[in-house]
Amino acid sequence: MGMTPKIAPSMLSSDFANLASEAQRMLHFGADWLHMDIMICFLSFLPFPSISCRHFVPNLTIGAPVIESLRKHTKAYLDCHLMVTNPLDYVEPLAKAGASGFTFHVETSKDNWKELIQRIKSHGMIPGVALKPGTPVGEVYPLVEAENPVEMVLVMTVEPGFGGQKFMAETMDKVRILRKKYPSLDIEVDGGLGPSTIDVAASAGANCIVAGSSVFGAPEPAQVISLLRSSVEKAQQTSIQ
């Protein structure tokens, strides 16, 4: 195992009214990536005449206009996590806005993941696939093993939708399985990560760590970022000994 640790503060926990300065603060504190949680409601006009709003998660956050605004203030890797029912619709707008990574959910993309990966790459972004805590890990194997594969798997360690939830330790089996099967794959974990949960995630094999409330809520965010990174580095050294 030799994947570079990436610490990605989840901007969902930032002060959205001061997004640019919050992002710069996190980068100054040592963040590698900025994790952007994109939750959008998909207005469905079918069956006519009822109009329904199909949410993938019970929350709304940001879309391409906010990514575009933030991009004007930073060159950082914007790690976009699409919690939407129709990710294909957002490939072009997010690429134009300046997104770096585009991670879609396997649950929303069973029929069109090949097209999605191809479109994400052709728009210059890095494709990743995410899975919810209840989704079997085997569902992402075809996407990792494809001729044109995803480059990261995001294992959700809480139900997607909100920051500040409790880390679900049972999701670590999926990380262990993925790390054993794909030694050089980027494996990201997201939800409830902080000083008390990082060691279990790092020793399971996660190398990309998303952390919202534990970083933004800390008196010294730089110390938390540094601790998350050293836990991943230590676990990686232990695993190669």
Ligand SMILES: O=C(CO)[C@H](O)[C@H](O)COP(=O)(O)O
């Ligand atoms: O994807 C998310 C929610 O869907 C957030 O990124 C995640 O929950 C991080 O927040 P915290 O570290 O506070 O749990």
